[in-house]
Amino acid sequence: MADPEATDAPRTDPTTPEPPEPGEQADAAGASSAPQPDPDTPGAQEQRREARVINQFYGQVHAGQATFGISGGAAVSHVSVGRIPEAEVDHALRYFAPPDGYPQAAGLLDRERLVFLTGDPGVGRRTGALALLRERIGAEGRITGLSPAMTLAQLSEYDFVRGRGYLVLDWLGEKRDAAVQAFDAARLGDRLTDRGAFLVCTVNQRTLCRGDLEQRAVPWSPPKAGAILDTYLRLGRPIDAAAVDRVRQRVAELRLPGEVVGLLDRLPQGVEIALAVAEHTERNRVAKWFTEDNSWQELLRVAALAFAHELPERRFEEVYARLREIDRAEELALSAGVASPAPPGATTAGPLQERRNLYRDGGLVTRRTSADRVDDFGWAERRVGFVADGMREHVLHELYECGYRLWRPLRIWIDELAASGDTEVRLQLGLGMALLARNRDAAPLVRDMLVGWAKGRAGERFTATSVLSCMAADDALAPTALQVALSWADGAGQGPAVTAATALGGPLGIRYPTEAEPWLWHLSTRGKPIRELAVRSLGLLFCTAAADPQAATRLLKRLMHRLRRTLAQAPEPRIAGFATEAVIEVLSVEHLEHTRPVVAHLLRQQPAATEPLGILWAEALRSLPHRSGAIDALKLTLESLAGHEEAEYAVRELGAVLRRQLTEAECVRLCRELAQALRAPGDPVQTRPVIAALLAALAGGTPRTVLR
Numbered sequence: 001m002a003d004p005e006a007t008d009a010p011r012t013d014p015t016t017p018e019p020p021e022p023g024e025q026a027d028a029a030g031a032s033s034a035p036q037p038d039p040d041t042p043g044a045q046e047q048r049r050e051a052r053v054i055n056q057f058y059g060q061v062h063a064g065q066a067t068f069g070i071s072g073g074a075a076v077s078h079v080s081v082g083r084i085p086e087a088e089v090d091h092a093l094r095y096f097a098p099p100d101g102y103p104q105a106a107g108l109l110d111r112e113r114l115v116f117l118t119g120d121p122g123v124g125r126r127t128g129a130l131a132l133l134r135e136r137i138g139a140e141g142r143i144t145g146l147s148p149a150m151t152l153a154q155l156s157e158y159d160f161v162r163g164r165g166y167l168v169l170d171w172l173g174e175k176r177d178a179a180v181q182a183f184d185a186a187r188l189g190d191r192l193t194d195r196g197a198f199l200v201c202t203v204n205q206r207t208l209c210r211g212d213l214e215q216r217a218v219p220w221s222p223p224k225a226g227a228i229l230d231t232y233l234r235l236g237r238p239i240d241a242a243a244v245d246r247v248r249q250r251v252a253e254l255r256l257p258g259e260v261v262g263l264l265d266r267l268p269q270g271v272e273i274a275l276a277v278a279e280h281t282e283r284n285r286v287a288k289w290f291t292e293d294n295s296w297q298e299l300l301r302v303a304a305l306a307f308a309h310e311l312p313e314r315r316f317e318e319v320y321a322r323l324r325e326i327d328r329a330e331e332l333a334l335s336a337g338v339a340s341p342a343p344p345g346a347t348t349a350g351p352l353q354e355r356r357n358l359y360r361d362g363g364l365v366t367r368r369t370s371a372d373r374v375d376d377f378g379w380a381e382r383r384v385g386f387v388a389d390g391m392r393e394h395v396l397h398e399l400y401e402c403g404y405r406l407w408r409p410l411r412i413w414i415d416e417l418a419a420s421g422d423t424e425v426r427l428q429l430g431l432g433m434a435l436l437a438r439n440r441d442a443a444p445l446v447r448d449m450l451v452g453w454a455k456g457r458a459g460e461r462f463t464a465t466s467v468l469s470c471m472a473a474d475d476a477l478a479p480t481a482l483q484v485a486l487s488w489a490d491g492a493g494q495g496p497a498v499t500a501a502t503a504l505g506g507p508l509g510i511r512y513p514t515e516a517e518p519w520l521w522h523l524s525t526r527g528k529p530i531r532e533l534a535v536r537s538l539g540l541l542f543c544t545a546a547a548d549p550q551a552a553t554r555l556l557k558r559l560m561h562r563l564r565r566t567l568a569q570a571p572e573p574r575i576a577g578f579a580t581e582a583v584i585e586v587l588s589v590e591h592l593e594h595t596r597p598v599v600a601h602l603l604r605q606q607p608a609a610t611e612p613l614g615i616l617w618a619e620a621l622r623s624l625p626h627r628s629g630a631i632d633a634l635k636l637t638l639e640s641l642a643g644h645e646e647a648e649y650a651v652r653e654l655g656a657v658l659r660r661q662l663t664e665a666e667c668v669r670l671c672r673e674l675a676q677a678l679r680a681p682g683d684p685v686q687t688r689p690v691i692a693a694l695l696a697a698l699a700g701g702t703p704r705t706v707l708r
Contacts, residue, residue, distance in 0.1 A: 451496070
């Protein structure tokens, strides 16, 4: 198996067609009557709009860094597979102090070339893995991230490169017998030894089977907090000698390495500032509020805000009022029609007093106006949110401990929000559910609600996609989001498969492109509406990946190899047609913010993309049922390229690739059809040079023999 930057490594082989599910029979059998569209399935424009708002919201979550991220709130990487930049490794190891398990892990890695680091999120497994690999391959060595969905058997067949380190973050494990896993682990160790490479996998202890596999695992615990401070001091970082003892005392009280690193990073701002921030944390403020004598209505309002955060004030009051209605109905139901008093410890207050209490100084909730959220008249409505964004997760943690009396009405209300028509409400709900999932005790609740939404209507499926997209922004939750999506992609029914296809075309797919691309390709062979959603999601994945031209080029190369393998297997015409439709979607997809094709931008910015684009276009042009769509996509690309300085060169290179891929007869026919299609009346004059450049390239050179 080749390097992950060029090929895919899916958890299971999704490329073998399977029997269609109920409701897909007519389409799969090629029935003469066209299947009726599902009125609850979003169309192309609606799916693009949803993708745009999810990507924008994901970008805000990613940029905020207050709630999601790796140690100390640092920004996460958009991609968890592929080369890990040296600067990122240096940053992670800046204050590294080896924990007690480090020598054991180092010895095991030296002997076996493979080690599993087990432990809870936040204890420093990723940093420890990077340190182990860096120590063995050197500062100039390359560390490559592999997909957590790969099985041991797939890893044992991987084409490891000598002298390179490999990292699997939060390996998802597998459900096979422990003896089989041990056998595959031994094969993997032999493979790594033969190739002269090292592999470290971080994994939850419960993911490992008991038996021989555990002999390759090392329990990982946080390093001593004082050791991290000592590393900081050895680096010669400035700190007042008189304040060292105070800092050391505060560091000793912190639980996780990320908290210690965050404190040390703030020391240059001043010792007093750093200590004040550490002592007056969001967690402490939230915990203190929940011990105070707050009214039941205030608790409900805070609960509503945890899932409907940063909404305009009037909209928040509407959704909160609905929660109050549900709560009153549930109270009457529980008391058999007789209103019962508020739960123990909760007082009652009038609406005005309740609002005043909630927004009091020193509380959790505030109202603020944002200058970047104004309407066409320049007006902005106040929005309701927590005083600090980091409080939201801690509030959710405290709410989960409030028990049945709160969560019974809250679950009903959350389900209503998930199905609502308000996109902003559903996006904030998605982020709230992702934050709740960080609480291990609450994770089963999140999973159950996600499954229900994935089987629901379009609005609920959008909410489920939003949750998975927000989980993809978190290092600890991203592998779980991938596992959930892949479990829905096959054999879970039409609704979950549609939801999986949508999620894999967004931030989750950008983080795990080597899993998203093969599964979307597989789903594009299913019946409607799964196939249509999957094809559009494949285009949207390429559209989003184009923000990184190199990542987009790698995706094109994987599609090129997959199309060639599909056609080489001489599939039935239906499967070949589905594959070509997916390719045309990628070639014609427009940017989410404007109507210009993404491939036009890529042809100008990334010359390495020309070869795979030309091969994909040649195969699409060769297919008679799809030739018209391929020509239309080519025409739009040429029109978008017209007027750019480097356009003619890019078009000539594209034409040269097409010329090499097509036979002489196909080139002649294509020139004739292109001349008719591209020189239609009314075309702007600026497109003529690029048209001429393409036709000239197709007319010259030495053609190659047919590929099919």
